[in-house]
Amino acid sequence: MLSAILAITLLAAAFGLLLGYASIRFRVEGDPVMEKIDALLPQTQCGQCGYPGCRPYAEAIARGEVDINRCAPGGDNTVVALADLLGLDPKPLEVEEQGPMVALIDEDTCIGCTLCIQACPVDAIVGAAKHMHTVIELECTGCKLCVPPCPVECIDMIPVEEDLANWKWPFPETPPKSEAADRVSTSTG
């Protein structure tokens, strides 16, 4: 009996020490929930959610201050993913969903004032003072933040078009393509 108690006590002590050690040794820096939320946000950094960037919004969600349905570029998919992560019910998007976009500077009109460079949250605009500026398309998140500062209104937001590289098969509920195919026999036949 005594030996059993002793054994259990020893085991408990050993595991306690082990857990204590592990909690120090493998301590997770930062707030893991916030990091996970941030990982689901599209990083557009547009501020449409009312926070100055995706991370501040993630922090606010983690603190439970704000709803998960305020990310316009993320759209419904992001709401669903966030709801999944946090065990909440997905809500309809509070803002209008915004498809992928990219900024385009009309290089003939640009006066090289550098205001857009200062506004871009991801440094996706290149150009020097008094020289024409250009958007690096691959790095532009489509946040629109560069549009209002431009004094000559030479920045346009262009929706990203579907091309062969980003084309997706449609969800199969739509009827098969036979209708379209019926045209074939009449075109040359």
Place this chain on the structure above:
Amino acid sequence: MTNHTPQLWRFHGGLHLAPNKAQSTHAPIASMPLPTRLIIPLQQHIGTSAEVGVEIGAHVLKGQVIGRAVGYVSAPIHAPSSGTVVEIAERPIPHPSGMSATCIVIDTDGRDEWTPVQACPDYQSLDPSALRNRIREAGIVGLGGAGFPAFIKLNPASAHGVDTLILNGAECEPYIACDDMLMRERADAIVRGAQIMRHALLAKRCLIGIEDNKPEAFAALAQAIRQCSDTGIEIVPVPTIYPAGGEKQLIKVLTGKEVPSGGLPLEIGVICHNVATAVAVDAALNQGRPLLSRVVTVAGAGVRTPCNLDVLVGTPVSAVIAACGGYTDDAKRLIMGGPMMGFTLDNDAVPIVKTSNCILVAAAAEAPDPPPALPCIRCGACAEVCPALLLPQQLYWHSRAKEFDKVQDYRLFDCIECGCCAYVCPSHIPLVQYYRYAKTEIWAQERDKRKADLARQRHEFRLQRQQRDKAERDARMQQKKAALNSGGNQDARQKAAIQAALQRVKEKQLGAANAPEARPDRSKDEEHPTGPVDPSQSR
């Protein structure tokens, strides 16, 4: 070529399908009249699209490069015939999306005049990388359907070479017979191509797998191998069962080895090429000719004379159909590829590309509209036929529910889209369409994720930079303030400086002749006032 029957293995599942190949194999491969206009897409392969290498209005010769390869996984494009470049524009291309892509349009001049070419029959003297480069420059891509640049799959990736080179002559899909005809008629070219590939790969042996419903092809190849008495090449008849021509399935049947999930055949010492690719490799080395044409099967009840045609890349499908006598009244649906894995074309203006093996003009009976899908009854028929040993009903379930993590747990990306599952499904569920949907969705999500990661990184970098700038600015402010605060001190020093200057003036006035004495004093005085004051004053 040996006479013993080698041991064969079986892959799981599969289907026995009506071959429907005889309708096009009655006549030899025919050539067709030179089309007046060729539409050549810049992307006919997996990888980066080629970039335009000609100008509008330029006169090009047959075999001249008109599209340059960009990066490693890419292939150049050549002019299939001589003529004038009349347009470089977006044109509809054969793709399930029905989208357009950049094409070079050439009006042929009817002379079919070659650009000077240089053959290299002595391929054995080339080192393997030079040999691969030749194949790359010839624009050769996998002609079995996938269109992966062939030279990449001719790199053994180790000094020991690979164990087995497999030439795929199984051609398991109904209607398609272009490889069959090629094996019957150009067996010697296939064998020469196989030898070149074997040399490039340092392959210990080469197996040519042919479905056992193609005795003529088998005989022709056996004859060609006997003639060149190459003991390293062996033809193996494999049972006719769809999809025996799938890369992983053929490897399993011939070698008994399984390609690991998500892995490449090279990992198990095997490389698989199509027989038509071997013909192209032979032409590239022995004649110096790039890949300009391919054999295409035209079949189905919707075309008047089904046949196999040697077609220039860029020939519009409509011209190909016309060369086969045109459409019949039954023509209902135009499919590029076979009935199992092909895709519907909306339009017959699209060109034939390097990977187009078949144009199927199906009548209503051949490609009936599927009845409306019913709920899955969990009968398990799909899992029984799946050659990739997947659980199609689970894949369907999770794809439909858009549970992309779970669908990957069921190895979605091992699905070869053979269509066996959908073929047997009693509920007529378009299973493969769900898998394709899920695959492209997952790729899109991965792209978005990469883009988001890049944006996060750049945004964080920007915040850091702004912080650093602010810290620097603050530091300067501090310094300035500190300088201002020690104002009393400074006044004293300034006074001292003024005093010293006055002193100097006095000294000068007093004894202009005593210059040598005064000089050292002056230099000392000058140093004192400027030194410490400088940093704050210059701002």
